[in-house]
Amino acid sequence: MEMIWEKLWAGLATITTLILALPFFHSYLPNLVDYHILKFASKLFRFLNPYVEIKFPDDHGRRHFKSSDLDTVINAYLREACFTDDGACSQDFAHLRATPSYDGADVDFIMNDGEEVIIVHEGVKFWWSSHKNPPKGTCIYKYSVPEDSRYYRLIYHRRHDVFARNNYIKHVLTEGNAILDGQRKLKLFTNVRSDSRSGHCAYWSRVPFNHRTTFDMLAMDKEKKREIKQDLECFSQGQEYYESVGKPWKRGYLLYGPPGTGKSTMIAAMANFLKYDVYDLELTSVKDNTTLRQLLIETKRKSIVVIEDIDCTLQDLCIKRKKTGSEKNEDEEKTTKATIDKDDKEESKVTLSGLLNFIDGVWSSCGGERILVFTTNHKEKLDPALLRRGRMDMHIKMSYCRFEGFQMLAKNYLGIDTHRSFSEIKNLLDSVEITAADLVESLMPKSGSIKQLEEEDRNREGWRLMPKSASEISDHFINSCLDNLIKFLEEKRKSMSEKKSVDGASGCNGEITDGFKPTN
Numbered sequence: 060m061e062m063i064w065e066k067l068w069a070g071l072a073t074i075t076t077l078i079l080a081l082p083f084f085h086s087y088l089p090n091l092v093d094y095h096i097l098k099f100a101s102k103l104f105r106f107l108n109p110y111v112e113i114k115f116p117d118d119h120g121r122r123h124f125k126s127s128d129l130d131t132v133i134n135a136y137l138r139e140a141c142f143t144d145d146g147a148c149s150q151d152f153a154h155l156r157a158t159p160s161y162d163g164a165d166v167d168f169i170m171n172d173g174e175e176v177i178i179v180h181e182g183v184k185f186w187w188s189s190h191k192n193p194p195k196g197t198c199i200y201k202y203s204v205p206e207d208s209r210y211y212r213l214i215y216h217r218r219h220d221v222f223a224r225n226n227y228i229k230h231v232l233t234e235g236n237a238i239l240d241g242q243r244k245l246k247l248f249t250n251v252r253s254d255s256r257s258g259h260c261a262y263w264s265r266v267p268f269n270h271r272t273t274f275d276m277l278a279m280d281k282e283k284k285r286e287i288k289q290d291l292e293c294f295s296q297g298q299e300y301y302e303s304v305g306k307p308w309k310r311g312y313l314l315y316g317p318p319g320t321g322k323s324t325m326i327a328a329m330a331n332f333l334k335y336d337v338y339d340l341e342l343t344s345v346k347d348n349t350t351l352r353q354l355l356i357e358t359k360r361k362s363i364v365v366i367e368d369i370d371c372t373l374q375d376l377c378i379k380r381k382k383t384g385s386e387k388n389e390d391e392e393k394t395t396k397a398t399i400d401k402d403d404k405e406e407s408k409v410t411l412s413g414l415l416n417f418i419d420g421v422w423s424s425c426g427g428e429r430i431l432v433f434t435t436n437h438k439e440k441l442d443p444a445l446l447r448r449g450r451m452d453m454h455i456k457m458s459y460c461r462f463e464g465f466q467m468l469a470k471n472y473l474g475i476d477t478h479r480s481f482s483e484i485k486n487l488l489d490s491v492e493i494t495a496a497d498l499v500e501s502l503m504p505k506s507g508s509i510k511q512l513e514e515e516d517r518n519r520e521g522w523r524l525m526p527k528s529a530s531e532i533s534d535h536f537i538n539s540c541l542d543n544l545i546k547f548l549e550e551k552r553k554s555m556s557e558k559k560s561v562d563g564a565s566g567c568n569g570e571i572t573d574g575f576k577p578t579n
């Protein structure tokens with residue numbers, strides 16, 4: 060009420076002044092009368108208006124389905140301020156708006172457009188309201204402004220300007236971020252190429268991220284794991300440091316090693332450890348560098364952008380370009396022109412330099428707290444420019460599984476710390492190269508083996524077809540799994556020694572890994 064009265068008085072004073080001043084301006088400046096009157100009126104209004112207004116717009120409507128960071132943070136802050144824990148309104152709203160909840164599985168409510176909420180912070184009143192932008196029909200950066208783009212408006216008294224800017228807005232952001240961090244359910248985003256008619260070249264599609272892997276479940280050298288966790292922790296707490304040295308708050312990790320050694324599993328462990336969303340970027344379905352830039356600008360804070368099998372991706376892009384750019388005679392060109400035109404529309408034109416640009420340039424300057432992860436089975440095939448420090452800050456080698464890794468898997472899948480077969484398995488693991496994926500496969504119940512075990516265990520108390528957890532697994536099942544594993548490892552050792560002798564006979568040096576020797 061207080062604000063409405065003050066506004067009314069200010070408006071009344073402006074109108075009176077305008078009426079009194081009109082004849083004067085009109086007789087002396089007939090041609091510019093409208094312009095000057097309006098200018099004068101707005102100056103007068105500004106002088107008389109004791110309130111400051113700040114708009115917090117969403118991101119120019121560039122986003123396909125989600126609002127900007129700032130918008131989301133304010134949303135969270137206001138929701139907390141206006142609604143109780145059980146969802147009831149603590150303010151007197153006539154109109155509410157439903158929005159998707161953080162995990163997309165529910166709806167949350169927020170005040171609707173035009174509704175106003177008053178929040179008193181440290182004795183100072185702040186008026187918040189939500190508004191809808193009128194349809195403009197204009198195009199910003201190739202994407203038209205969607206009709207439902209919204210903004211939040213904050214109004215406060217001019218005398219609290221310093222307090223509002225230095226204190227209150229920071230408080231809103233801190234509170235909003237804390238709420239989001241507490242409530243955040245992780246999401247997995249994948250890029251989708253949309254058809255050109257919709258006006259968007261690409262957008263992120265999201266699903267809840269339900270990968271439960273943690274670092275504890277990861278079969279890997281303990282010291283290496285500790286190092287990675289420490290590095291991630293340092294990064295996530297390093298905002299001040301990055302700001303003080305003037306570096307963008309981002310970090311790159313290269314995960315390399317043979318297939319099945321846990322590169323994707325490591326990414327899930329990283330996301331769960333830091334509570335960051337994962338953006339799985341499929342480069343070959345990105346139309347061009349501009350679209351790549353648009354997609355990356357749309358990633359949010361606290362996220363891991365992943366490009367899997369980067370060597371194959373870059374190779375694919377290269378081959379396609381060579382194919383369309385190769386020299387052809389005129390006839391051939393004519394006959395294939397239509398095909399190429401069609402292909403051009405479908406094939407990616409993303410270049411290595413576009414990718415490097417995004418790592419160093421555009422993306423690094425568009426906000427912080429982002430991790431970039433590349434995975435590859437062939438590190439040696441990658442361009443050194445991609446691998447240098449500053450782009451890929453930490454190179455993590457994922458190796459074949461050793462006994463220590465096996466122990467972690469046995470604990471996780473069978474619930475055991477030790478077993479009489481462990482020493483035999485240790486000896487075998489010292490002489491074969493086996494991935495964690497292969498070991499996991501041997502430690503999991505299979506339909507055939509379960510049937511067989513069920514037959515044997517028909518009268519055994521407590522046996523289930525599929526154990527609900529590791530603690531329910533019977534000794535019989537454990538023994539059978541480990542026996543099968545020993546058989547599998549023995550076969551593997553045999554086939555490896557046969558291969559070695561064939562390679563030796565044909566003059567090969569017997570190196571069977573492509574540069575990835577097992578470590579410890």
Ligand SMILES: Nc1ncnc2c1ncn2[C@@H]1O[C@H](COP(=O)(O)OP(=O)(O)OP(=O)(O)O)[C@@H](O)[C@H]1O
Nearest residue numbers: 276277278317318319320321322323324495496499
């Ligand atoms: N180090 C590990 N610790 C625990 N489980 C693992 C590990 N490595 C692999 N696994 C298991 O093997 C499966 C496949 O592993 P993952 O997809 O992470 O391997 P990858 O190295 O990414 O393979 P690719 O290079 O073929 O993509 C996972 O679902 C997981 O169950």
